[in-house]
Amino acid sequence: MLNAGVLGASGYSGNELVELLSKHKKVKLAFAQSRSNAGKKTGDIYPGSKADIKYTDPSMDEINGVDLVFTALPREEAAAIAPKIKPVLIDLSPAHRFTDGYVYGLPEANFETIRNANRIANPGCYATACILGILPLRDEKLGAVAFDCKSGYSGGGRSKNYDYTENVIPYSLSEHYQKPEVAKFLKHAFSFTPHVVNAFRGLIATIHVFAELEDVEKKYADFYEKKHFVKVTREIPDFNSVKNTPYCIIGGISGTKEHTIIVSAIDNLLKGAASQAVENMNIRFGFRHAEGLA
Numbered sequence: 001m002l003n004a005g006v007l008g009a010s011g012y013s014g015n016e017l018v019e020l021l022s023k024h025k026k027v028k029l030a031f032a033q034s035r036s037n038a039g040k041k042t043g044d045i046y047p048g049s050k051a052d053i054k055y056t057d058p059s060m061d062e063i064n065g066v067d068l069v070f071t072a073l074p075r076e077e078a079a080a081i082a083p084k085i086k087p088v089l090i091d092l093s094p095a096h097r098f099t100d101g102y103v104y105g106l107p108e109a110n111f112e113t114i115r116n117a118n119r120i121a122n123p124g125c126y127a128t129a130c131i132l133g134i135l136p137l138r139d140e141k142l143g144a145v146a147f148d149c150k151s152g153y154s155g156g157g158r159s160k161n162y163d164y165t166e167n168v169i170p171y172s173l174s175e176h177y178q179k180p181e182v183a184k185f186l187k188h189a190f191s192f193t194p195h196v197v198n199a200f201r202g203l204i205a206t207i208h209v210f211a212e213l214e215d216v217e218k219k220y221a222d223f224y225e226k227k228h229f230v231k232v233t234r235e236i237p238d239f240n241s242v243k244n245t246p247y248c249i250i251g252g253i254s255g256t257k258e259h260t261i262i263v264s265a266i267d268n269l270l271k272g273a274a275s276q277a278v279e280n281m282n283i284r285f286g287f288r289h290a291e292g293l294a
Contacts, residue, residue, distance in 0.1 A: 002028065008071060009053075026292070033055070089119050106132075132250065134147075150197045168195050199239055211260070246278075247266070
């Protein structure tokens, strides 16, 4: 049995992680840390929670007494505490995605390196949808590529207040912090525009590729044939296609020979955060890839 703990357990992503780990057959959840909610139970913050876990504020010795620590903390807090953590670390924050010694935890691209990593940086939600949506084409001769992204407002975290009622909010139009993650995989010029929409969870990247391409649907189907949590479909995925699931669904592949449109959809709190972290845990500790996620 693997002993694991979650730091930042009362945030949106942390809560999803606690829910998944609490029913994982190979994991014992040693602590769910939340300074502001210590003593309360998950159901006090998230009505309908099935985890029935009490939040605590463990000491550093307690944190280092487990086999695996997940950090679902803000960037600065994750960066400050990570050097003190001795067990295997999976960081859901943006703090270590470009840090030496950390493996970028995108299973579809880095499965083998994740298996032997003691420091894993979970990808961002936008980056996950965009990279998975373009990965089968990254070795093609591409012209311009544009990622038009829409996310539910939970992506901003519990502290973010959006005026999302009857609204769509473009933001960080040129320098979103997850754009460099996409650039790391896609060695071509591209644009990336994120928007917050009036939905709690879900994320869609509508991808425009301007290049002469053939057999695109077959390329995607072949590339993802044996990947666990990516499905390729002829249908156009939407938020409801992926809500509360650990999948990335790629579909709607259409257009002309010179302009291809691809739609990549995920649940931003799961494949974009918590379930992908559990995938990384399963890979790292040799569990069945879909353990706790089916």
